[in-house]
Amino acid sequence: MANSGSHRQHKFSARYVPFSPNDPSDEEYSLDDVIYRSRDGKLLDVQHDMDALKEFDGQYWRNLFDSRFGKTAWPYGSGVWSKKEWVLPEIEDSDIVSFFEGNSNLFWAERFGKEVLHMHDLWVKQCGISHTGSFKDLGMTVLVSQVNRLRKMGKPIVAVGCASTGDTSAALSAYCVAVGIPAIVFLPANKISLAQLVQPIANGALVLSLNTDFDGCMRVVKEVTSKLPIYLANSLNSLRLEGQKTAAIEICQQFDWKAPDWVIVPGGNLGNIYAFYKGFYMCKELGLTECMPRLVCAQAANANPLYLYYQSGWKDYKSVKAKATYASAIQIGDPVSIDRAVYALKSCNGIVEEATEEELMDAAALADQRGMLTCPHTGVALAALIKLRKKGIISATHRTVVVSTAHGLKFTQSKIAYHSGMISDFTCKFANPPIEVNADVESVMGVLKEKLPLA
Numbered sequence: 227m228a229n230s231g232s233h234r235q236h237k238f239s240a241r242y243v244p245f246s247p248n249d250p251s252d253e254e255y256s257l258d259d260v261i262y263r264s265r266d267g268k269l270l271d272v273q274h275d276m277d278a279l280k281e282f283d284g285q286y287w288r289n290l291f292d293s294r295f296g297k298t299a300w301p302y303g304s305g306v307w308s309k310k311e312w313v314l315p316e317i318e319d320s321d322i323v324s325f326f327e328g329n330s331n332l333f334w335a336e337r338f339g340k341e342v343l344h345m346h347d348l349w350v351k352q353c354g355i356s357h358t359g360s361f362k363d364l365g366m367t368v369l370v371s372q373v374n375r376l377r378k379m380g381k382p383i384v385a386v387g388c389a390s391t392g393d394t395s396a397a398l399s400a401y402c403v404a405v406g407i408p409a410i411v412f413l414p415a416n417k418i419s420l421a422q423l424v425q426p427i428a429n430g431a432l433v434l435s436l437n438t439d440f441d442g443c444m445r446v447v448k449e450v451t452s453k454l455p456i457y458l459a460n461s462l463n464s465l466r467l468e469g470q471k472t473a474a475i476e477i478c479q480q481f482d483w484k485a486p487d488w489v490i491v492p493g494g495n496l497g498n499i500y501a502f503y504k505g506f507y508m509c510k511e512l513g514l515t516e517c518m519p520r521l522v523c524a525q526a527a528n529a530n531p532l533y534l535y536y537q538s539g540w541k542d543y544k545s546v547k548a549k550a551t552y553a554s555a556i557q558i559g560d561p562v563s564i565d566r567a568v569y570a571l572k573s574c575n576g577i578v579e580e581a582t583e584e585e586l587m588d589a590a591a592l593a594d595q596r597g598m599l600t601c602p603h604t605g606v607a608l609a610a611l612i613k614l615r616k617k618g619i620i621s622a623t624h625r626t627v628v629v630s631t632a633h634g635l636k637f638t639q640s641k642i643a644y645h646s647g648m649i650s651d652f653t654c655k656f657a658n659p660p661i662e663v664n665a666d667v668e669s670v671m672g673v674l675k676e677k678l679p680l681a
């Protein structure tokens with residue numbers, strides 16, 4: 227019987243290596259180094275000692291992870307840290323900063339699946355039901371825990387900073403304030419939702435509102451963090467992806483360790499599509515599951531450099547100037563993790579799809595009217611699914627998981643705009659505006675007689 231202490235004596239380890247899967251080098255760094263890129267500027271990847279992990283079989287890991295699911299033993303009650311050996315094996319439990327994130331529910335989207343898509347095995351992984359309302363919590367617990375460890379070791383880190391389209395800054399601020407590390411967030415002025423802006427403000431972060439877009443904030447934060455002892459928390463930082471990947475492991479776990487056929491993830495900076503790939507890959511490689519799902523990265527048509535690259539047959543990559551999109555967390559034209567995403571998609575026979583503003587808002591409304599409350603990014607993923615069903619690529623019997631990345635309540639402004647028909651670019655087909663009625667029974671009865679299927 228597995229228990230969390232049974233392999234205490236065993237030495238699992240991880241290190242940074244340049245992200246270069248097809249051309250591995252000897253270059254490597256300790257996770258206790260403060261470093262974001264390799265000598266020649268490549269992204270880094272956290273590489274686990276797979277041989278050490280493979281000394282235990284799939285059944286061992288399944289039992290171990292299942293034994294920790296949803297309990298309170300520190301830190302394993304977290305969906306991320308219940309997979310600690312696969313995430314940051316060497317960190318002390320006492321250095322971990324966690325809100326017991328993860329363990330999010332997998333919702334059977336029965337009515338939406340049947341009515342809109344004619345499919346019966348559609349699931350939505352509700353990653354947005356989380357401490358700060360988005361799946362960014364999964365990665366931030368890992369990054370802030372490691373920074374906490376580095377500070378205790380005496381490394382000169384005075385604060386942690388990030389550029390953000392909203393959710394990263396909310397997560398960073400919450401995890402930092404929980405352990406008393408100063409957080410600095412660089413936000414594009416007027417490009418994030420009020421619910422996103424209020425979080426770092428309330429959590430006491432230093433909030434810098436810059437008159438530019440996300441890509442502009444990113445350029446500034448990179449320079450500032452190279453000049454001052456501020457730790458860079460953007461998803462360029464490979465630590466976060468180690469936490470994000472646990473959502474994929476959890477999906478397998480929730481299906482009793484069977485990988486689904488398809489997983490659809492909305493993509494902006496493109497760290498997450500790689501993180502999901504890595505989670506599914508580790509499950510298969512370490513014998514917990516038998517196969518890999520095919521991944522779909524769903525982009526907003528207004529910020530679609532990966533989609534255009536995919537359409538060119540992976541021949542012609544250009545960053546784009548991202549245009550405004552309701553899916554504001556993925557309004558990114560120059561994604562830092564482009565190489566990671568391309569590797570992930572090629573390795574699992576993946577697909578890239580896109581959704582226009584009308585398509586993503588209509589898909590979100592259709593889903594909301596069948597039991598969900600979706601954010602616009604989830605709308606992008608649902609719209610992509612609708613298209614892939616129409617094209618016959620995803621079939622009626624395929625088990626499909628849509629990753630819902632943020633809570634719908636973070637995006638009330640765009641929902642209100644849609645339902646009051648205040649969007650001039652398209653018709654808002656499924657709008658459900660409130661009806662103003664005089665406060666007397668006769669007027670109310672008049673409306674009810676018109677609206678209800680009364681005999």
Ligand SMILES: *Cc1c(COP(=O)(O)O)cnc(C)c1O
Pocket residue numbers: 360361362393394461492493494495496497498499555556601603631632
């Ligand atoms: C960050 C984020 C994404 C996209 O993740 P990337 O790694 O940037 O591709 C999607 N949806 C929401 C709500 C996010 O916050």
